[in-house]
Amino acid sequence: MSIRHLDSLFNPKSLALIGASRRSESLGAVLAANLMSAGFEGQIYPIHPKAQEIGDRVAYPSVADLPEAPDLAVIATPPDAVPELIAQLAARGTRSAVVITAGFGEGGDQEGEQRLQDMLDAARTNTLRIVGPNCLGVIVPGAGLNASFSHIAALPGDLAFVTQSGAMVTAMLDWATPRGIGFSHVVSLGDKSDVDFGDMLDYLALDFKTRAILLYVESITHARKFMSAARAAARSKPVIVIKGGRYAEGAKAAASHTGALAGSDAVYDAVFARAGLLRVFSLEELFDAAETLATARSVRGDRLAIATNGGGLGVLATDALIEEGGRLAELTPETIDDLSAVLPATWSHSNPVDIIGDAPGERYAATLDALLKEPAADALLVMNCPTAVASSTEAAQSVISSIEKHTAARGRSNAKTVFTAWVGDAAAREARHIFSEKHIPTYDTPEQAVRGFMHLVRYRRNQELLSETPSSIVASEDSDESAPDWSAAHSIMVAAMAENREWLNEPEAKAVLAAYGIPVVQTFQVATPEEAAAAAERIDGPVALKILSPDLTHKSDIGGVELGLNGNDEVLHAAREMNARVSRLAPNATLKGFSVQSFCQRPKAQELILGAATDAQFGPVLLFGAGGTAVEVLGDKSIGLPPLNSTLARDLITRTRVFKLLEGYRDRPPADLDALSAALIRLSDLVVDFAEIAEIDINPLLADDQGVIALDARIRLCPKSASAIERLAIRPYPRELEQNFAIRDGTDIFLRPIRPEDEPMLQSMFDRLSPEDIRLRFFASLTELSHSFAARLTQIDYHREMAFVALKEGDDGEPEIWGVVRISADPDNERAEYAVLVRSDIKGRGLGAELMNRIIDYAVRRGLSEIWGDVLDHNKRMLELVKELGFSVRHLPDEPGIVRVVKRLDAVD
Structure with a gap:
């Protein structure tokens, strides 16, 4: 389901409260009081087996006794009664229900799980929609609807807040109400048995009263439905999300580097970015982001110019900017000359621009006139700390005049975005009020202002993932040159699974990669040291020798890898020593022989890791990062969802620290990023095509100006639980x-x-x-x-x-x-x-x-x-x-x- 009958849930003409009570402070009494005091203009029907009235409303003994079928039912009865109540309501024509009650399988209780299924079966007969169970309820201030047991009523406004946690509703309202922040909808989804985040995103995307959608997420169900709805909603209005449970240790049992690095929170980061959402990490940041996205113009990049009357504020802002991943704009000589002409000789002569503590309004205006023309700056942060010799309010008014002049000259769409931070309390209050009236982003501290700038930067980046056009890479997708050899890869996997093997050995894994066009080093699989020596003679140059065993995850940890061996005698001796060493250190491991491969000597190449893993919610995910034996220690990685195109592949690469090395430095030329992007796309194609693949490690993958080549690879297989397409969070090209x-x-x-x-x-x-x-x-x-x-x-x-x-x-x-x-x-x-x-x-x-x-x-x-x-x-x-x-x-x-x-x-x- 999706938005079917949700109008009856959020804009009902009549409603019933089942479980209403006159007992003070009981759940039924709190619900009744909230419903009857919120200004709802339709009929409210309390249901109580004995009471004649609840509050000032006539009470009815049962659903059957109601004079009409209510659009919405709010249920707060013992859980055993709920399935039958849903059946009665559905039979009468009720279209929606909010089930406050818990006891529907939380914690894995089998009796509760059956109760949940009975409730859903009863609702399905007439498509009755359910929010909950185990939720705090629903609040729609504009409709006079407070179907919740929150102790604080929501103010009307244009923000929608959808949360999995009922406690987050009360925390949110407790924080927002004193600050005058209002809502179009507040929805506690509880156990998400029917109405879930995907449904709410679809509904709120079409709601003209909702300016921005705020989400508190602990988990996602129906991954493809969520991704589809989130991407659609993000095209129409800002969607800002907090993810709870960021440090769940779901990757402890991972058997590969990729599995260990692709933890659940990293996957959610990738999901939110791919959907065009902005992720934040606190309630305060949630509202700051909503306000910033509403008032500030978009920024074109991450370079910030900073002007301040206090050097310390500039240092704090710079620290925050670098920590958030932004960059200080490098001022051009022309801008420095312009600033020197209007500032005291003691000004900082660099960014941040310290205009000295006695700066009057005129100096602020002259500084902005110069910085707003700076081509190397994508936005400007102006700060003020109160002093006894200059007016903070006068400075604010001068800043506003400069911004208005700049906007009039360049047009709103081309004008630079300006952020302001007037620190302090009484002295800064009036200035911040003036900025707010003019819809200029204003903050209490330098750190908050920088965070607001970076919200826009990250939001723009995520939005571009929805709209950038990828370029062609290597050969055309439809040409024979780039077409993968699906049959070759499939036959290798079928043979391994017929032998009940979970892991492909290294030569098999490389053969699968080669079938999909990912370059690999020449590799031979042999059974004995003597065969290893013979294989080495077939390879031109030094070789690498590796033990083959289905029981050894990281071969180098127990001396199962030897590099740079020359000649068959050296290989024979190393293979015999390796057999003995591995047998001693891992006596229970089954040894299947050796792989002998060309020892690739590319001294200026960067070691990378490419991989794939399977996430419990979102299915296959892809990984890129710095590789080698210290891959987990470095932790430099980015996560993405298949399918990839060239734009998305390049984005994966640029979101890592190792990208700076790949761009070239000192005597190392830039790596072939097109070849690297192509390898990522081909890895994505492989994962899309085969539901049997659970994990892939390509580590290391060497990348330099000559291209890329995989030195080692591991692939773990699993029985198919869904088709290759069904398990993907985003439907690939059909x-x-x-x-x-x-x-x-x-x-x-x-x-x-x-x-x-x-x-x-x-x-x-x-x-x-x-x-x-x-x-x-x-x-x-x-x-x-x-x-x-x-x-x-x-x-x-x-x-x-x-x-x-x-x-x-x-x-x-x-x-x-x-x-x-x-x-x-x-x-x-x-x-x-x-x-x-x-x-x-x-x-x-x-x-x-x-x-x-x-x-x-x-x-x-x-x-x-x-x-x-x-x-x-x-x-x-x-x-x-x-x-x-x-x-x-x-x-x-x-x-x-x-x-x-x-x-x-x-x-x-």
């Missing part, structure tokens, strides 16, 4: 939907789902549309397709959207888009809006009808009930086409000139 067909004049067309890389082709198609075709499709006279809009059209969520592009080779031999058709389904996967566009010079050849037929076929297979679209009433060609395809047509009374066309699909054969 290659199975690719097809060929011929249009009416016999021209062959290749049809496939749209990909992010298609943005340049889509832009080219737009450039070849007539102004009239543009107006008919977009209902506006667009002169260009902006990057953000084009990225949104190409970066789709295949879980809830689909778009097909019709491709034909152009005169230059490169593919061109001749037409696009798409549907976007509602969160309930019941209805979808369609759109179709054919290049103007291709119209009249039957392509539009073919595209419509194929998207209708897809919608039927997907299980949608109907597709619909809005068409301008003078678009005769489109109206004729949809009528031929069985669409009904009706005019919209509130939108003159627009016709709504609808096709029911449940009647399609």
Whole structure:
């Protein structure tokens, strides 16, 4: 389910309280008091077996005695009674319930788990939606609804707070109410038996009264549903999240470096970033971030210029900036000259710009005039500490004047964002009030201001992951050169699992990687020291010798690795010594022989780790970082979710400290980052294709200016519990939907789902549309397709959207888009809006009808009930086409000139 019937939950016309009580301070009494004092204008029906009235409302003995079916029921009875109550409510037509009661399997209680299932079965018969059980309740101040037992009422506002923990509701309201912070919704999800974070994100994304969505998350259920909803919501408004349980030690039993490094909190970091959410770590930071995102303009980078009348404040701000991962802007000589012309000779002559403690308003204004023109600064932080010789308020007013002049000259979208921190209490209070009135971000301390700047930086980065267009890497995905050898990899895994082996040995693991285009060193598997010596003769140059055993996780720990061996005699001696040593130190290990491989000598290469692991909630995750034997000690890694493209792969690389080394330093040239990105993409493809893969370690992977090569690899297998696609949190590119067909004049067309890389082709198609075709499709006279809009059209969520592009080779031999058709389904996967566009010079050849037929076929297979679209009433060609395809047509009374066309699909054969 998703948003079905959630309107009855958050905007009910009537409600019932089951478990109402007159006993002072009881749960039923607190709920009744909250419901009846919140200003709810609809009917409230308390239910009590004996009482005639509760508060000033008539009480009813049972659900059957209610005069009508309430939209919403709030249940606070003993748990055994709940399933039957839900059944009675569903039978009467109630659409939603908040189950406050606990006792539904918390802690693994089997009786409670059965009770939970009985409740859900009873609700499912009539699609009754349930919040809870074991929750504090729901508050919607704008609807006068307080269906909770919170001791503090929420103020009305435009922030939505959704939490897994009921205690976080009371903590939040206790913190927010004295500060005058209000909410559109406060929702305690409890055990998330039905309504979960995905449902709430879908609902709140469409709620025009909600400006930003705040989440407190302990765990996620239905990973793909959450990711799909979160990515959709983050495109429309800020979503800010706190994750509880950050230090859960879920990786203790991991058998590989990757498993140990990819702990649950690191995975959640990756999930939130990929979804375009901003993660914070405290309640105060949660509200600061919401306010910053509401008032501050976006920033283009992480370089900050700082101006202050106190050197100590500048030091504190700089420390906070570096700790948060930002950078001090390096002032250009021109800016330094401009500042020297207006500041005392004793100014700092660098960033932070110390304008000296006696700075009056005029000096602040002159400083800003110079710094706001600084091309190396992405934003500006201005600070003030009170002094006896200068007015803090006058300084604030001068800062505002400079900002307004700068904004007027450059335009709001091009003006630099300015953050302010006026420290102190009484002396700074008026200045902060003035800044707030002008919607200029203002903070009490340097650290808070820097954190606000970095919130914008991280938010922008995460949003770009939703909209950047990846470039092509290496060969085309469709070429034979880059196509993976799925059969070769599959046969190796099948053979290992037939022998009940959990781990592939090193040569097998490398063969799998090679099948997917990841470069590996030449490797031979042998059984005896003598065979090892013979294998060494087949390798040109020194060799590396490694013990083979399914029981040894880290071979080097017990002397199972020898490097740089020369000649067969040296290899023979080392192999015999290794056998004896390993047998002595690990007497229970089964020894299967040795791997002999070329000893790769690339002294200026960087040792890296690439890997994959399986997270309990989100399925396969990918890892990149600094590699080698000290990989866990270094802890320098980034985590991502498959599938990857070039943009996402490059982002994984740049989020590590080792990236600075890969860029080159001293006598080391920059590494081939394209080759490294390609290896990550190929690793992602491997994980996407095989549900049997539980873990992969490629450590070390050497990277230098010559490319990349894997020296060691391990792959752990497991029985499949789901299909390769089902276990992924993000649905990958659906290659199975690719097809060929011929249009009416016999021209062959290749049809496939749209990909992010298609943005340049889509832009080219737009450039070849007539102004009239543009107006008919977009209902506006667009002169260009902006990057953000084009990225949104190409970066789709295949879980809830689909778009097909019709491709034909152009005169230059490169593919061109001749037409696009798409549907976007509602969160309930019941209805979808369609759109179709054919290049103007291709119209009249039957392509539009073919595209419509194929998207209708897809919608039927997907299980949608109907597709619909809005068409301008003078678009005769489109109206004729949809009528031929069985669409009904009706005019919209509130939108003159627009016709709504609808096709029911449940009647399609």
